[in-house]
Amino acid sequence: MPYTLSAPVQHELLVKKSRFLATVTPVADRSEAQALVQALRHAHPTAAHVCWALLAGGQSAAVDDGEPSGTAGRPMLEVLRRQELEGTLAVVVRYFGGVKLGAGGLVRAYTDAVAQALLGAVKVPQVAQHDAHCAVPYALEGWLRRTLAAHHAQLLHTDHAAAVTVRFRIAAPLAPALRAALDEGGQGQLVWLAPD
Incomplete structure (x- = not known):
């Protein structure tokens, strides 16, 4: 059974001086998701990256926003899939701390940021x-x-x-x-x- 979130949840993760600010939120569609991503870009103009993943039926997406291909958006999307979420947006704003994490480190950081945020979320069954x-x-x-x-x-x-x-x-x-x-x-x- 697919689930969605009852309300948005945020979590901050620090990895080798880089800050990963994760937000997971229920959304109706891709246009609402893109509006929320833009709002976060405006709220964090000095962030190095604003990566996001959307799981919403045929409107799903995974965006790395300048991180090496497949190290941010796709791992975040996989977390949403494993949690059986639908109509859900995950956004991670990254402030670079000066230490490169490598591809594996980035995958772990983005995955952990979203997974930790979801620990504080209330999942509700999605009903037509x-x-x-x-x-x-x-x-x-x-x-x-x-x-x-x-x-x-x-x-x-x-x-x-x-x-x-x-x-x-x-x-x-x-x-x-x-x-x-x-x-x-x-x-x-x-x-x-x-x-x-």
């Missing part, structure tokens, strides 16, 4: 999500919100116009029971809308 969109009269808004909350659905957006339109997300296995409850309780006044 289902998004839905519906409309109800104003009189049923309170009932709709209570029903969504009772079924552990996440309210994404509410719009108040001629009717109340609501976008929500729910774990895919729970979606059929919620839909049945909404269809029954909506008394024919709930209208399912096509996704945008």
Whole structure:
């Protein structure tokens, strides 16, 4: 079963005067991952390298950022794979300490930095999500919100116009029971809308 992280975690590793600042964080896709990498580059402008690995289905990546090929990104990616993580970004910011570590030393340092960060992370099972969109009269808004909350659905957006339109997300296995409850309780006044 694939897992993701409940929240970002950081860890600092010192190896022969070099500082390896590891961050592991859950991400939705490659564009979110690249934005986080850019933010870390801006936060650490004097760092020698900002290496990263992303495990996100078909959007996975391993970037060495100037380190010898295969000594940073790929070992970090392997740590994520061994932990059965999905939708997870690992970034290691390296401040060079003046002592060369060699290829083996670099692989160990990047691997250890990510592995140590993951020791402090909380892994949660990754469950497929289902998004839905519906409309109800104003009189049923309170009932709709209570029903969504009772079924552990996440309210994404509410719009108040001629009717109340609501976008929500729910774990895919729970979606059929919620839909049945909404269809029954909506008394024919709930209208399912096509996704945008």
